[in-house]
Amino acid sequence: SVPLPVAAPDAHPRLLITRDYIEQTLRPRAAENRPAWAALRAYANSDAPEADAVTHPDGAIRALAVAWLVTGDQAYAARGADLLGALREQVAADPALGGASGLSVAFFDRVAALAVGYDWLYDALSSEPRAEIEQTLSAAAKRLRDPEFDPGGLLWADGEPHAFTGASARGLWAQTASALALQGTRPEASGLAADARARFTGAVL
Numbered sequence: 001s002v003p004l005p006v007a008a009p010d011a012h013p014r015l016l017i018t019r020d021y022i023e024q025t026l027r028p029r030a031a032e033n034r035p036a037w038a039a040l041r042a043y044a045n046s047d048a049p050e051a052d053a054v055t056h057p058d059g060a061i062r063a064l065a066v067a068w069l070v071t072g073d074q075a076y077a078a079r080g081a082d083l084l085g086a087l088r089e090q091v092a093a094d095p096a097l098g099g100a101s102g103l104s105v106a107f108f109d110r111v112a113a114l115a116v117g118y119d120w121l122y123d124a125l126s127s128e129p130r131a132e133i134e135q136t137l138s139a140a141a142k143r144l145r146d147p148e149f150d151p152g153g154l155l156w157a158d159g160e161p162h163a164f165t166g167a168s169a170r171g172l173w174a175q176t177a178s179a180l181a182l183q184g185t186r187p188e189a190s191g192l193a194a195d196a197r198a199r200f201t202g203a204v205l
Helices: 019-031 035-044 048-052 057-071 074-092 105-120 127-144 166-182 189-203
Strands: none
Touching: 019 035, 019 057, 035 048, 035 057, 048 057, 048 074, 057 074, 057 105, 074 105, 074 127, 105 127, 105 166, 127 166, 127 189, 166 189
């Protein structure tokens, strides 16, 4: 069996996969050219990720990031970083951050994709794009924990967290992923993670 991946506090990636998982599981599978790896490599070698990024940025960015993490080929990282930058701009321009409208499930999904992409591509990013993504993730996570910005009631009802619904699960994952991705770089990360934990244990478990 594959052990549960646990990352060191300052290590990246730390969301869903770790360096140990890459070394012990993904690279051996790639060396054997397992069907799943062959399919992912073929996908990453095509222009499909860029086409898919419009509607499914999470999958497109993760595929390029995994291809880079396993092979070390910087071309995958550069393409993933370009898609990540475009996603950051989309999240930053979302009406939910500007206060023009409330939260949406699409916003939840984009924030979560940005957090995972930032984590997986962390070592391929220069300081400026890292800082821009960190600022965007922090602002988004703060919106996700504040009932004031959820007039549609996707996450909150009368100031209290919703019980587990499809929308609330995706919103909670977006906040959790953002908080964990930001650990060690933003002082508010610990508070955001503690808030997500309290909501999960109080409203879900």
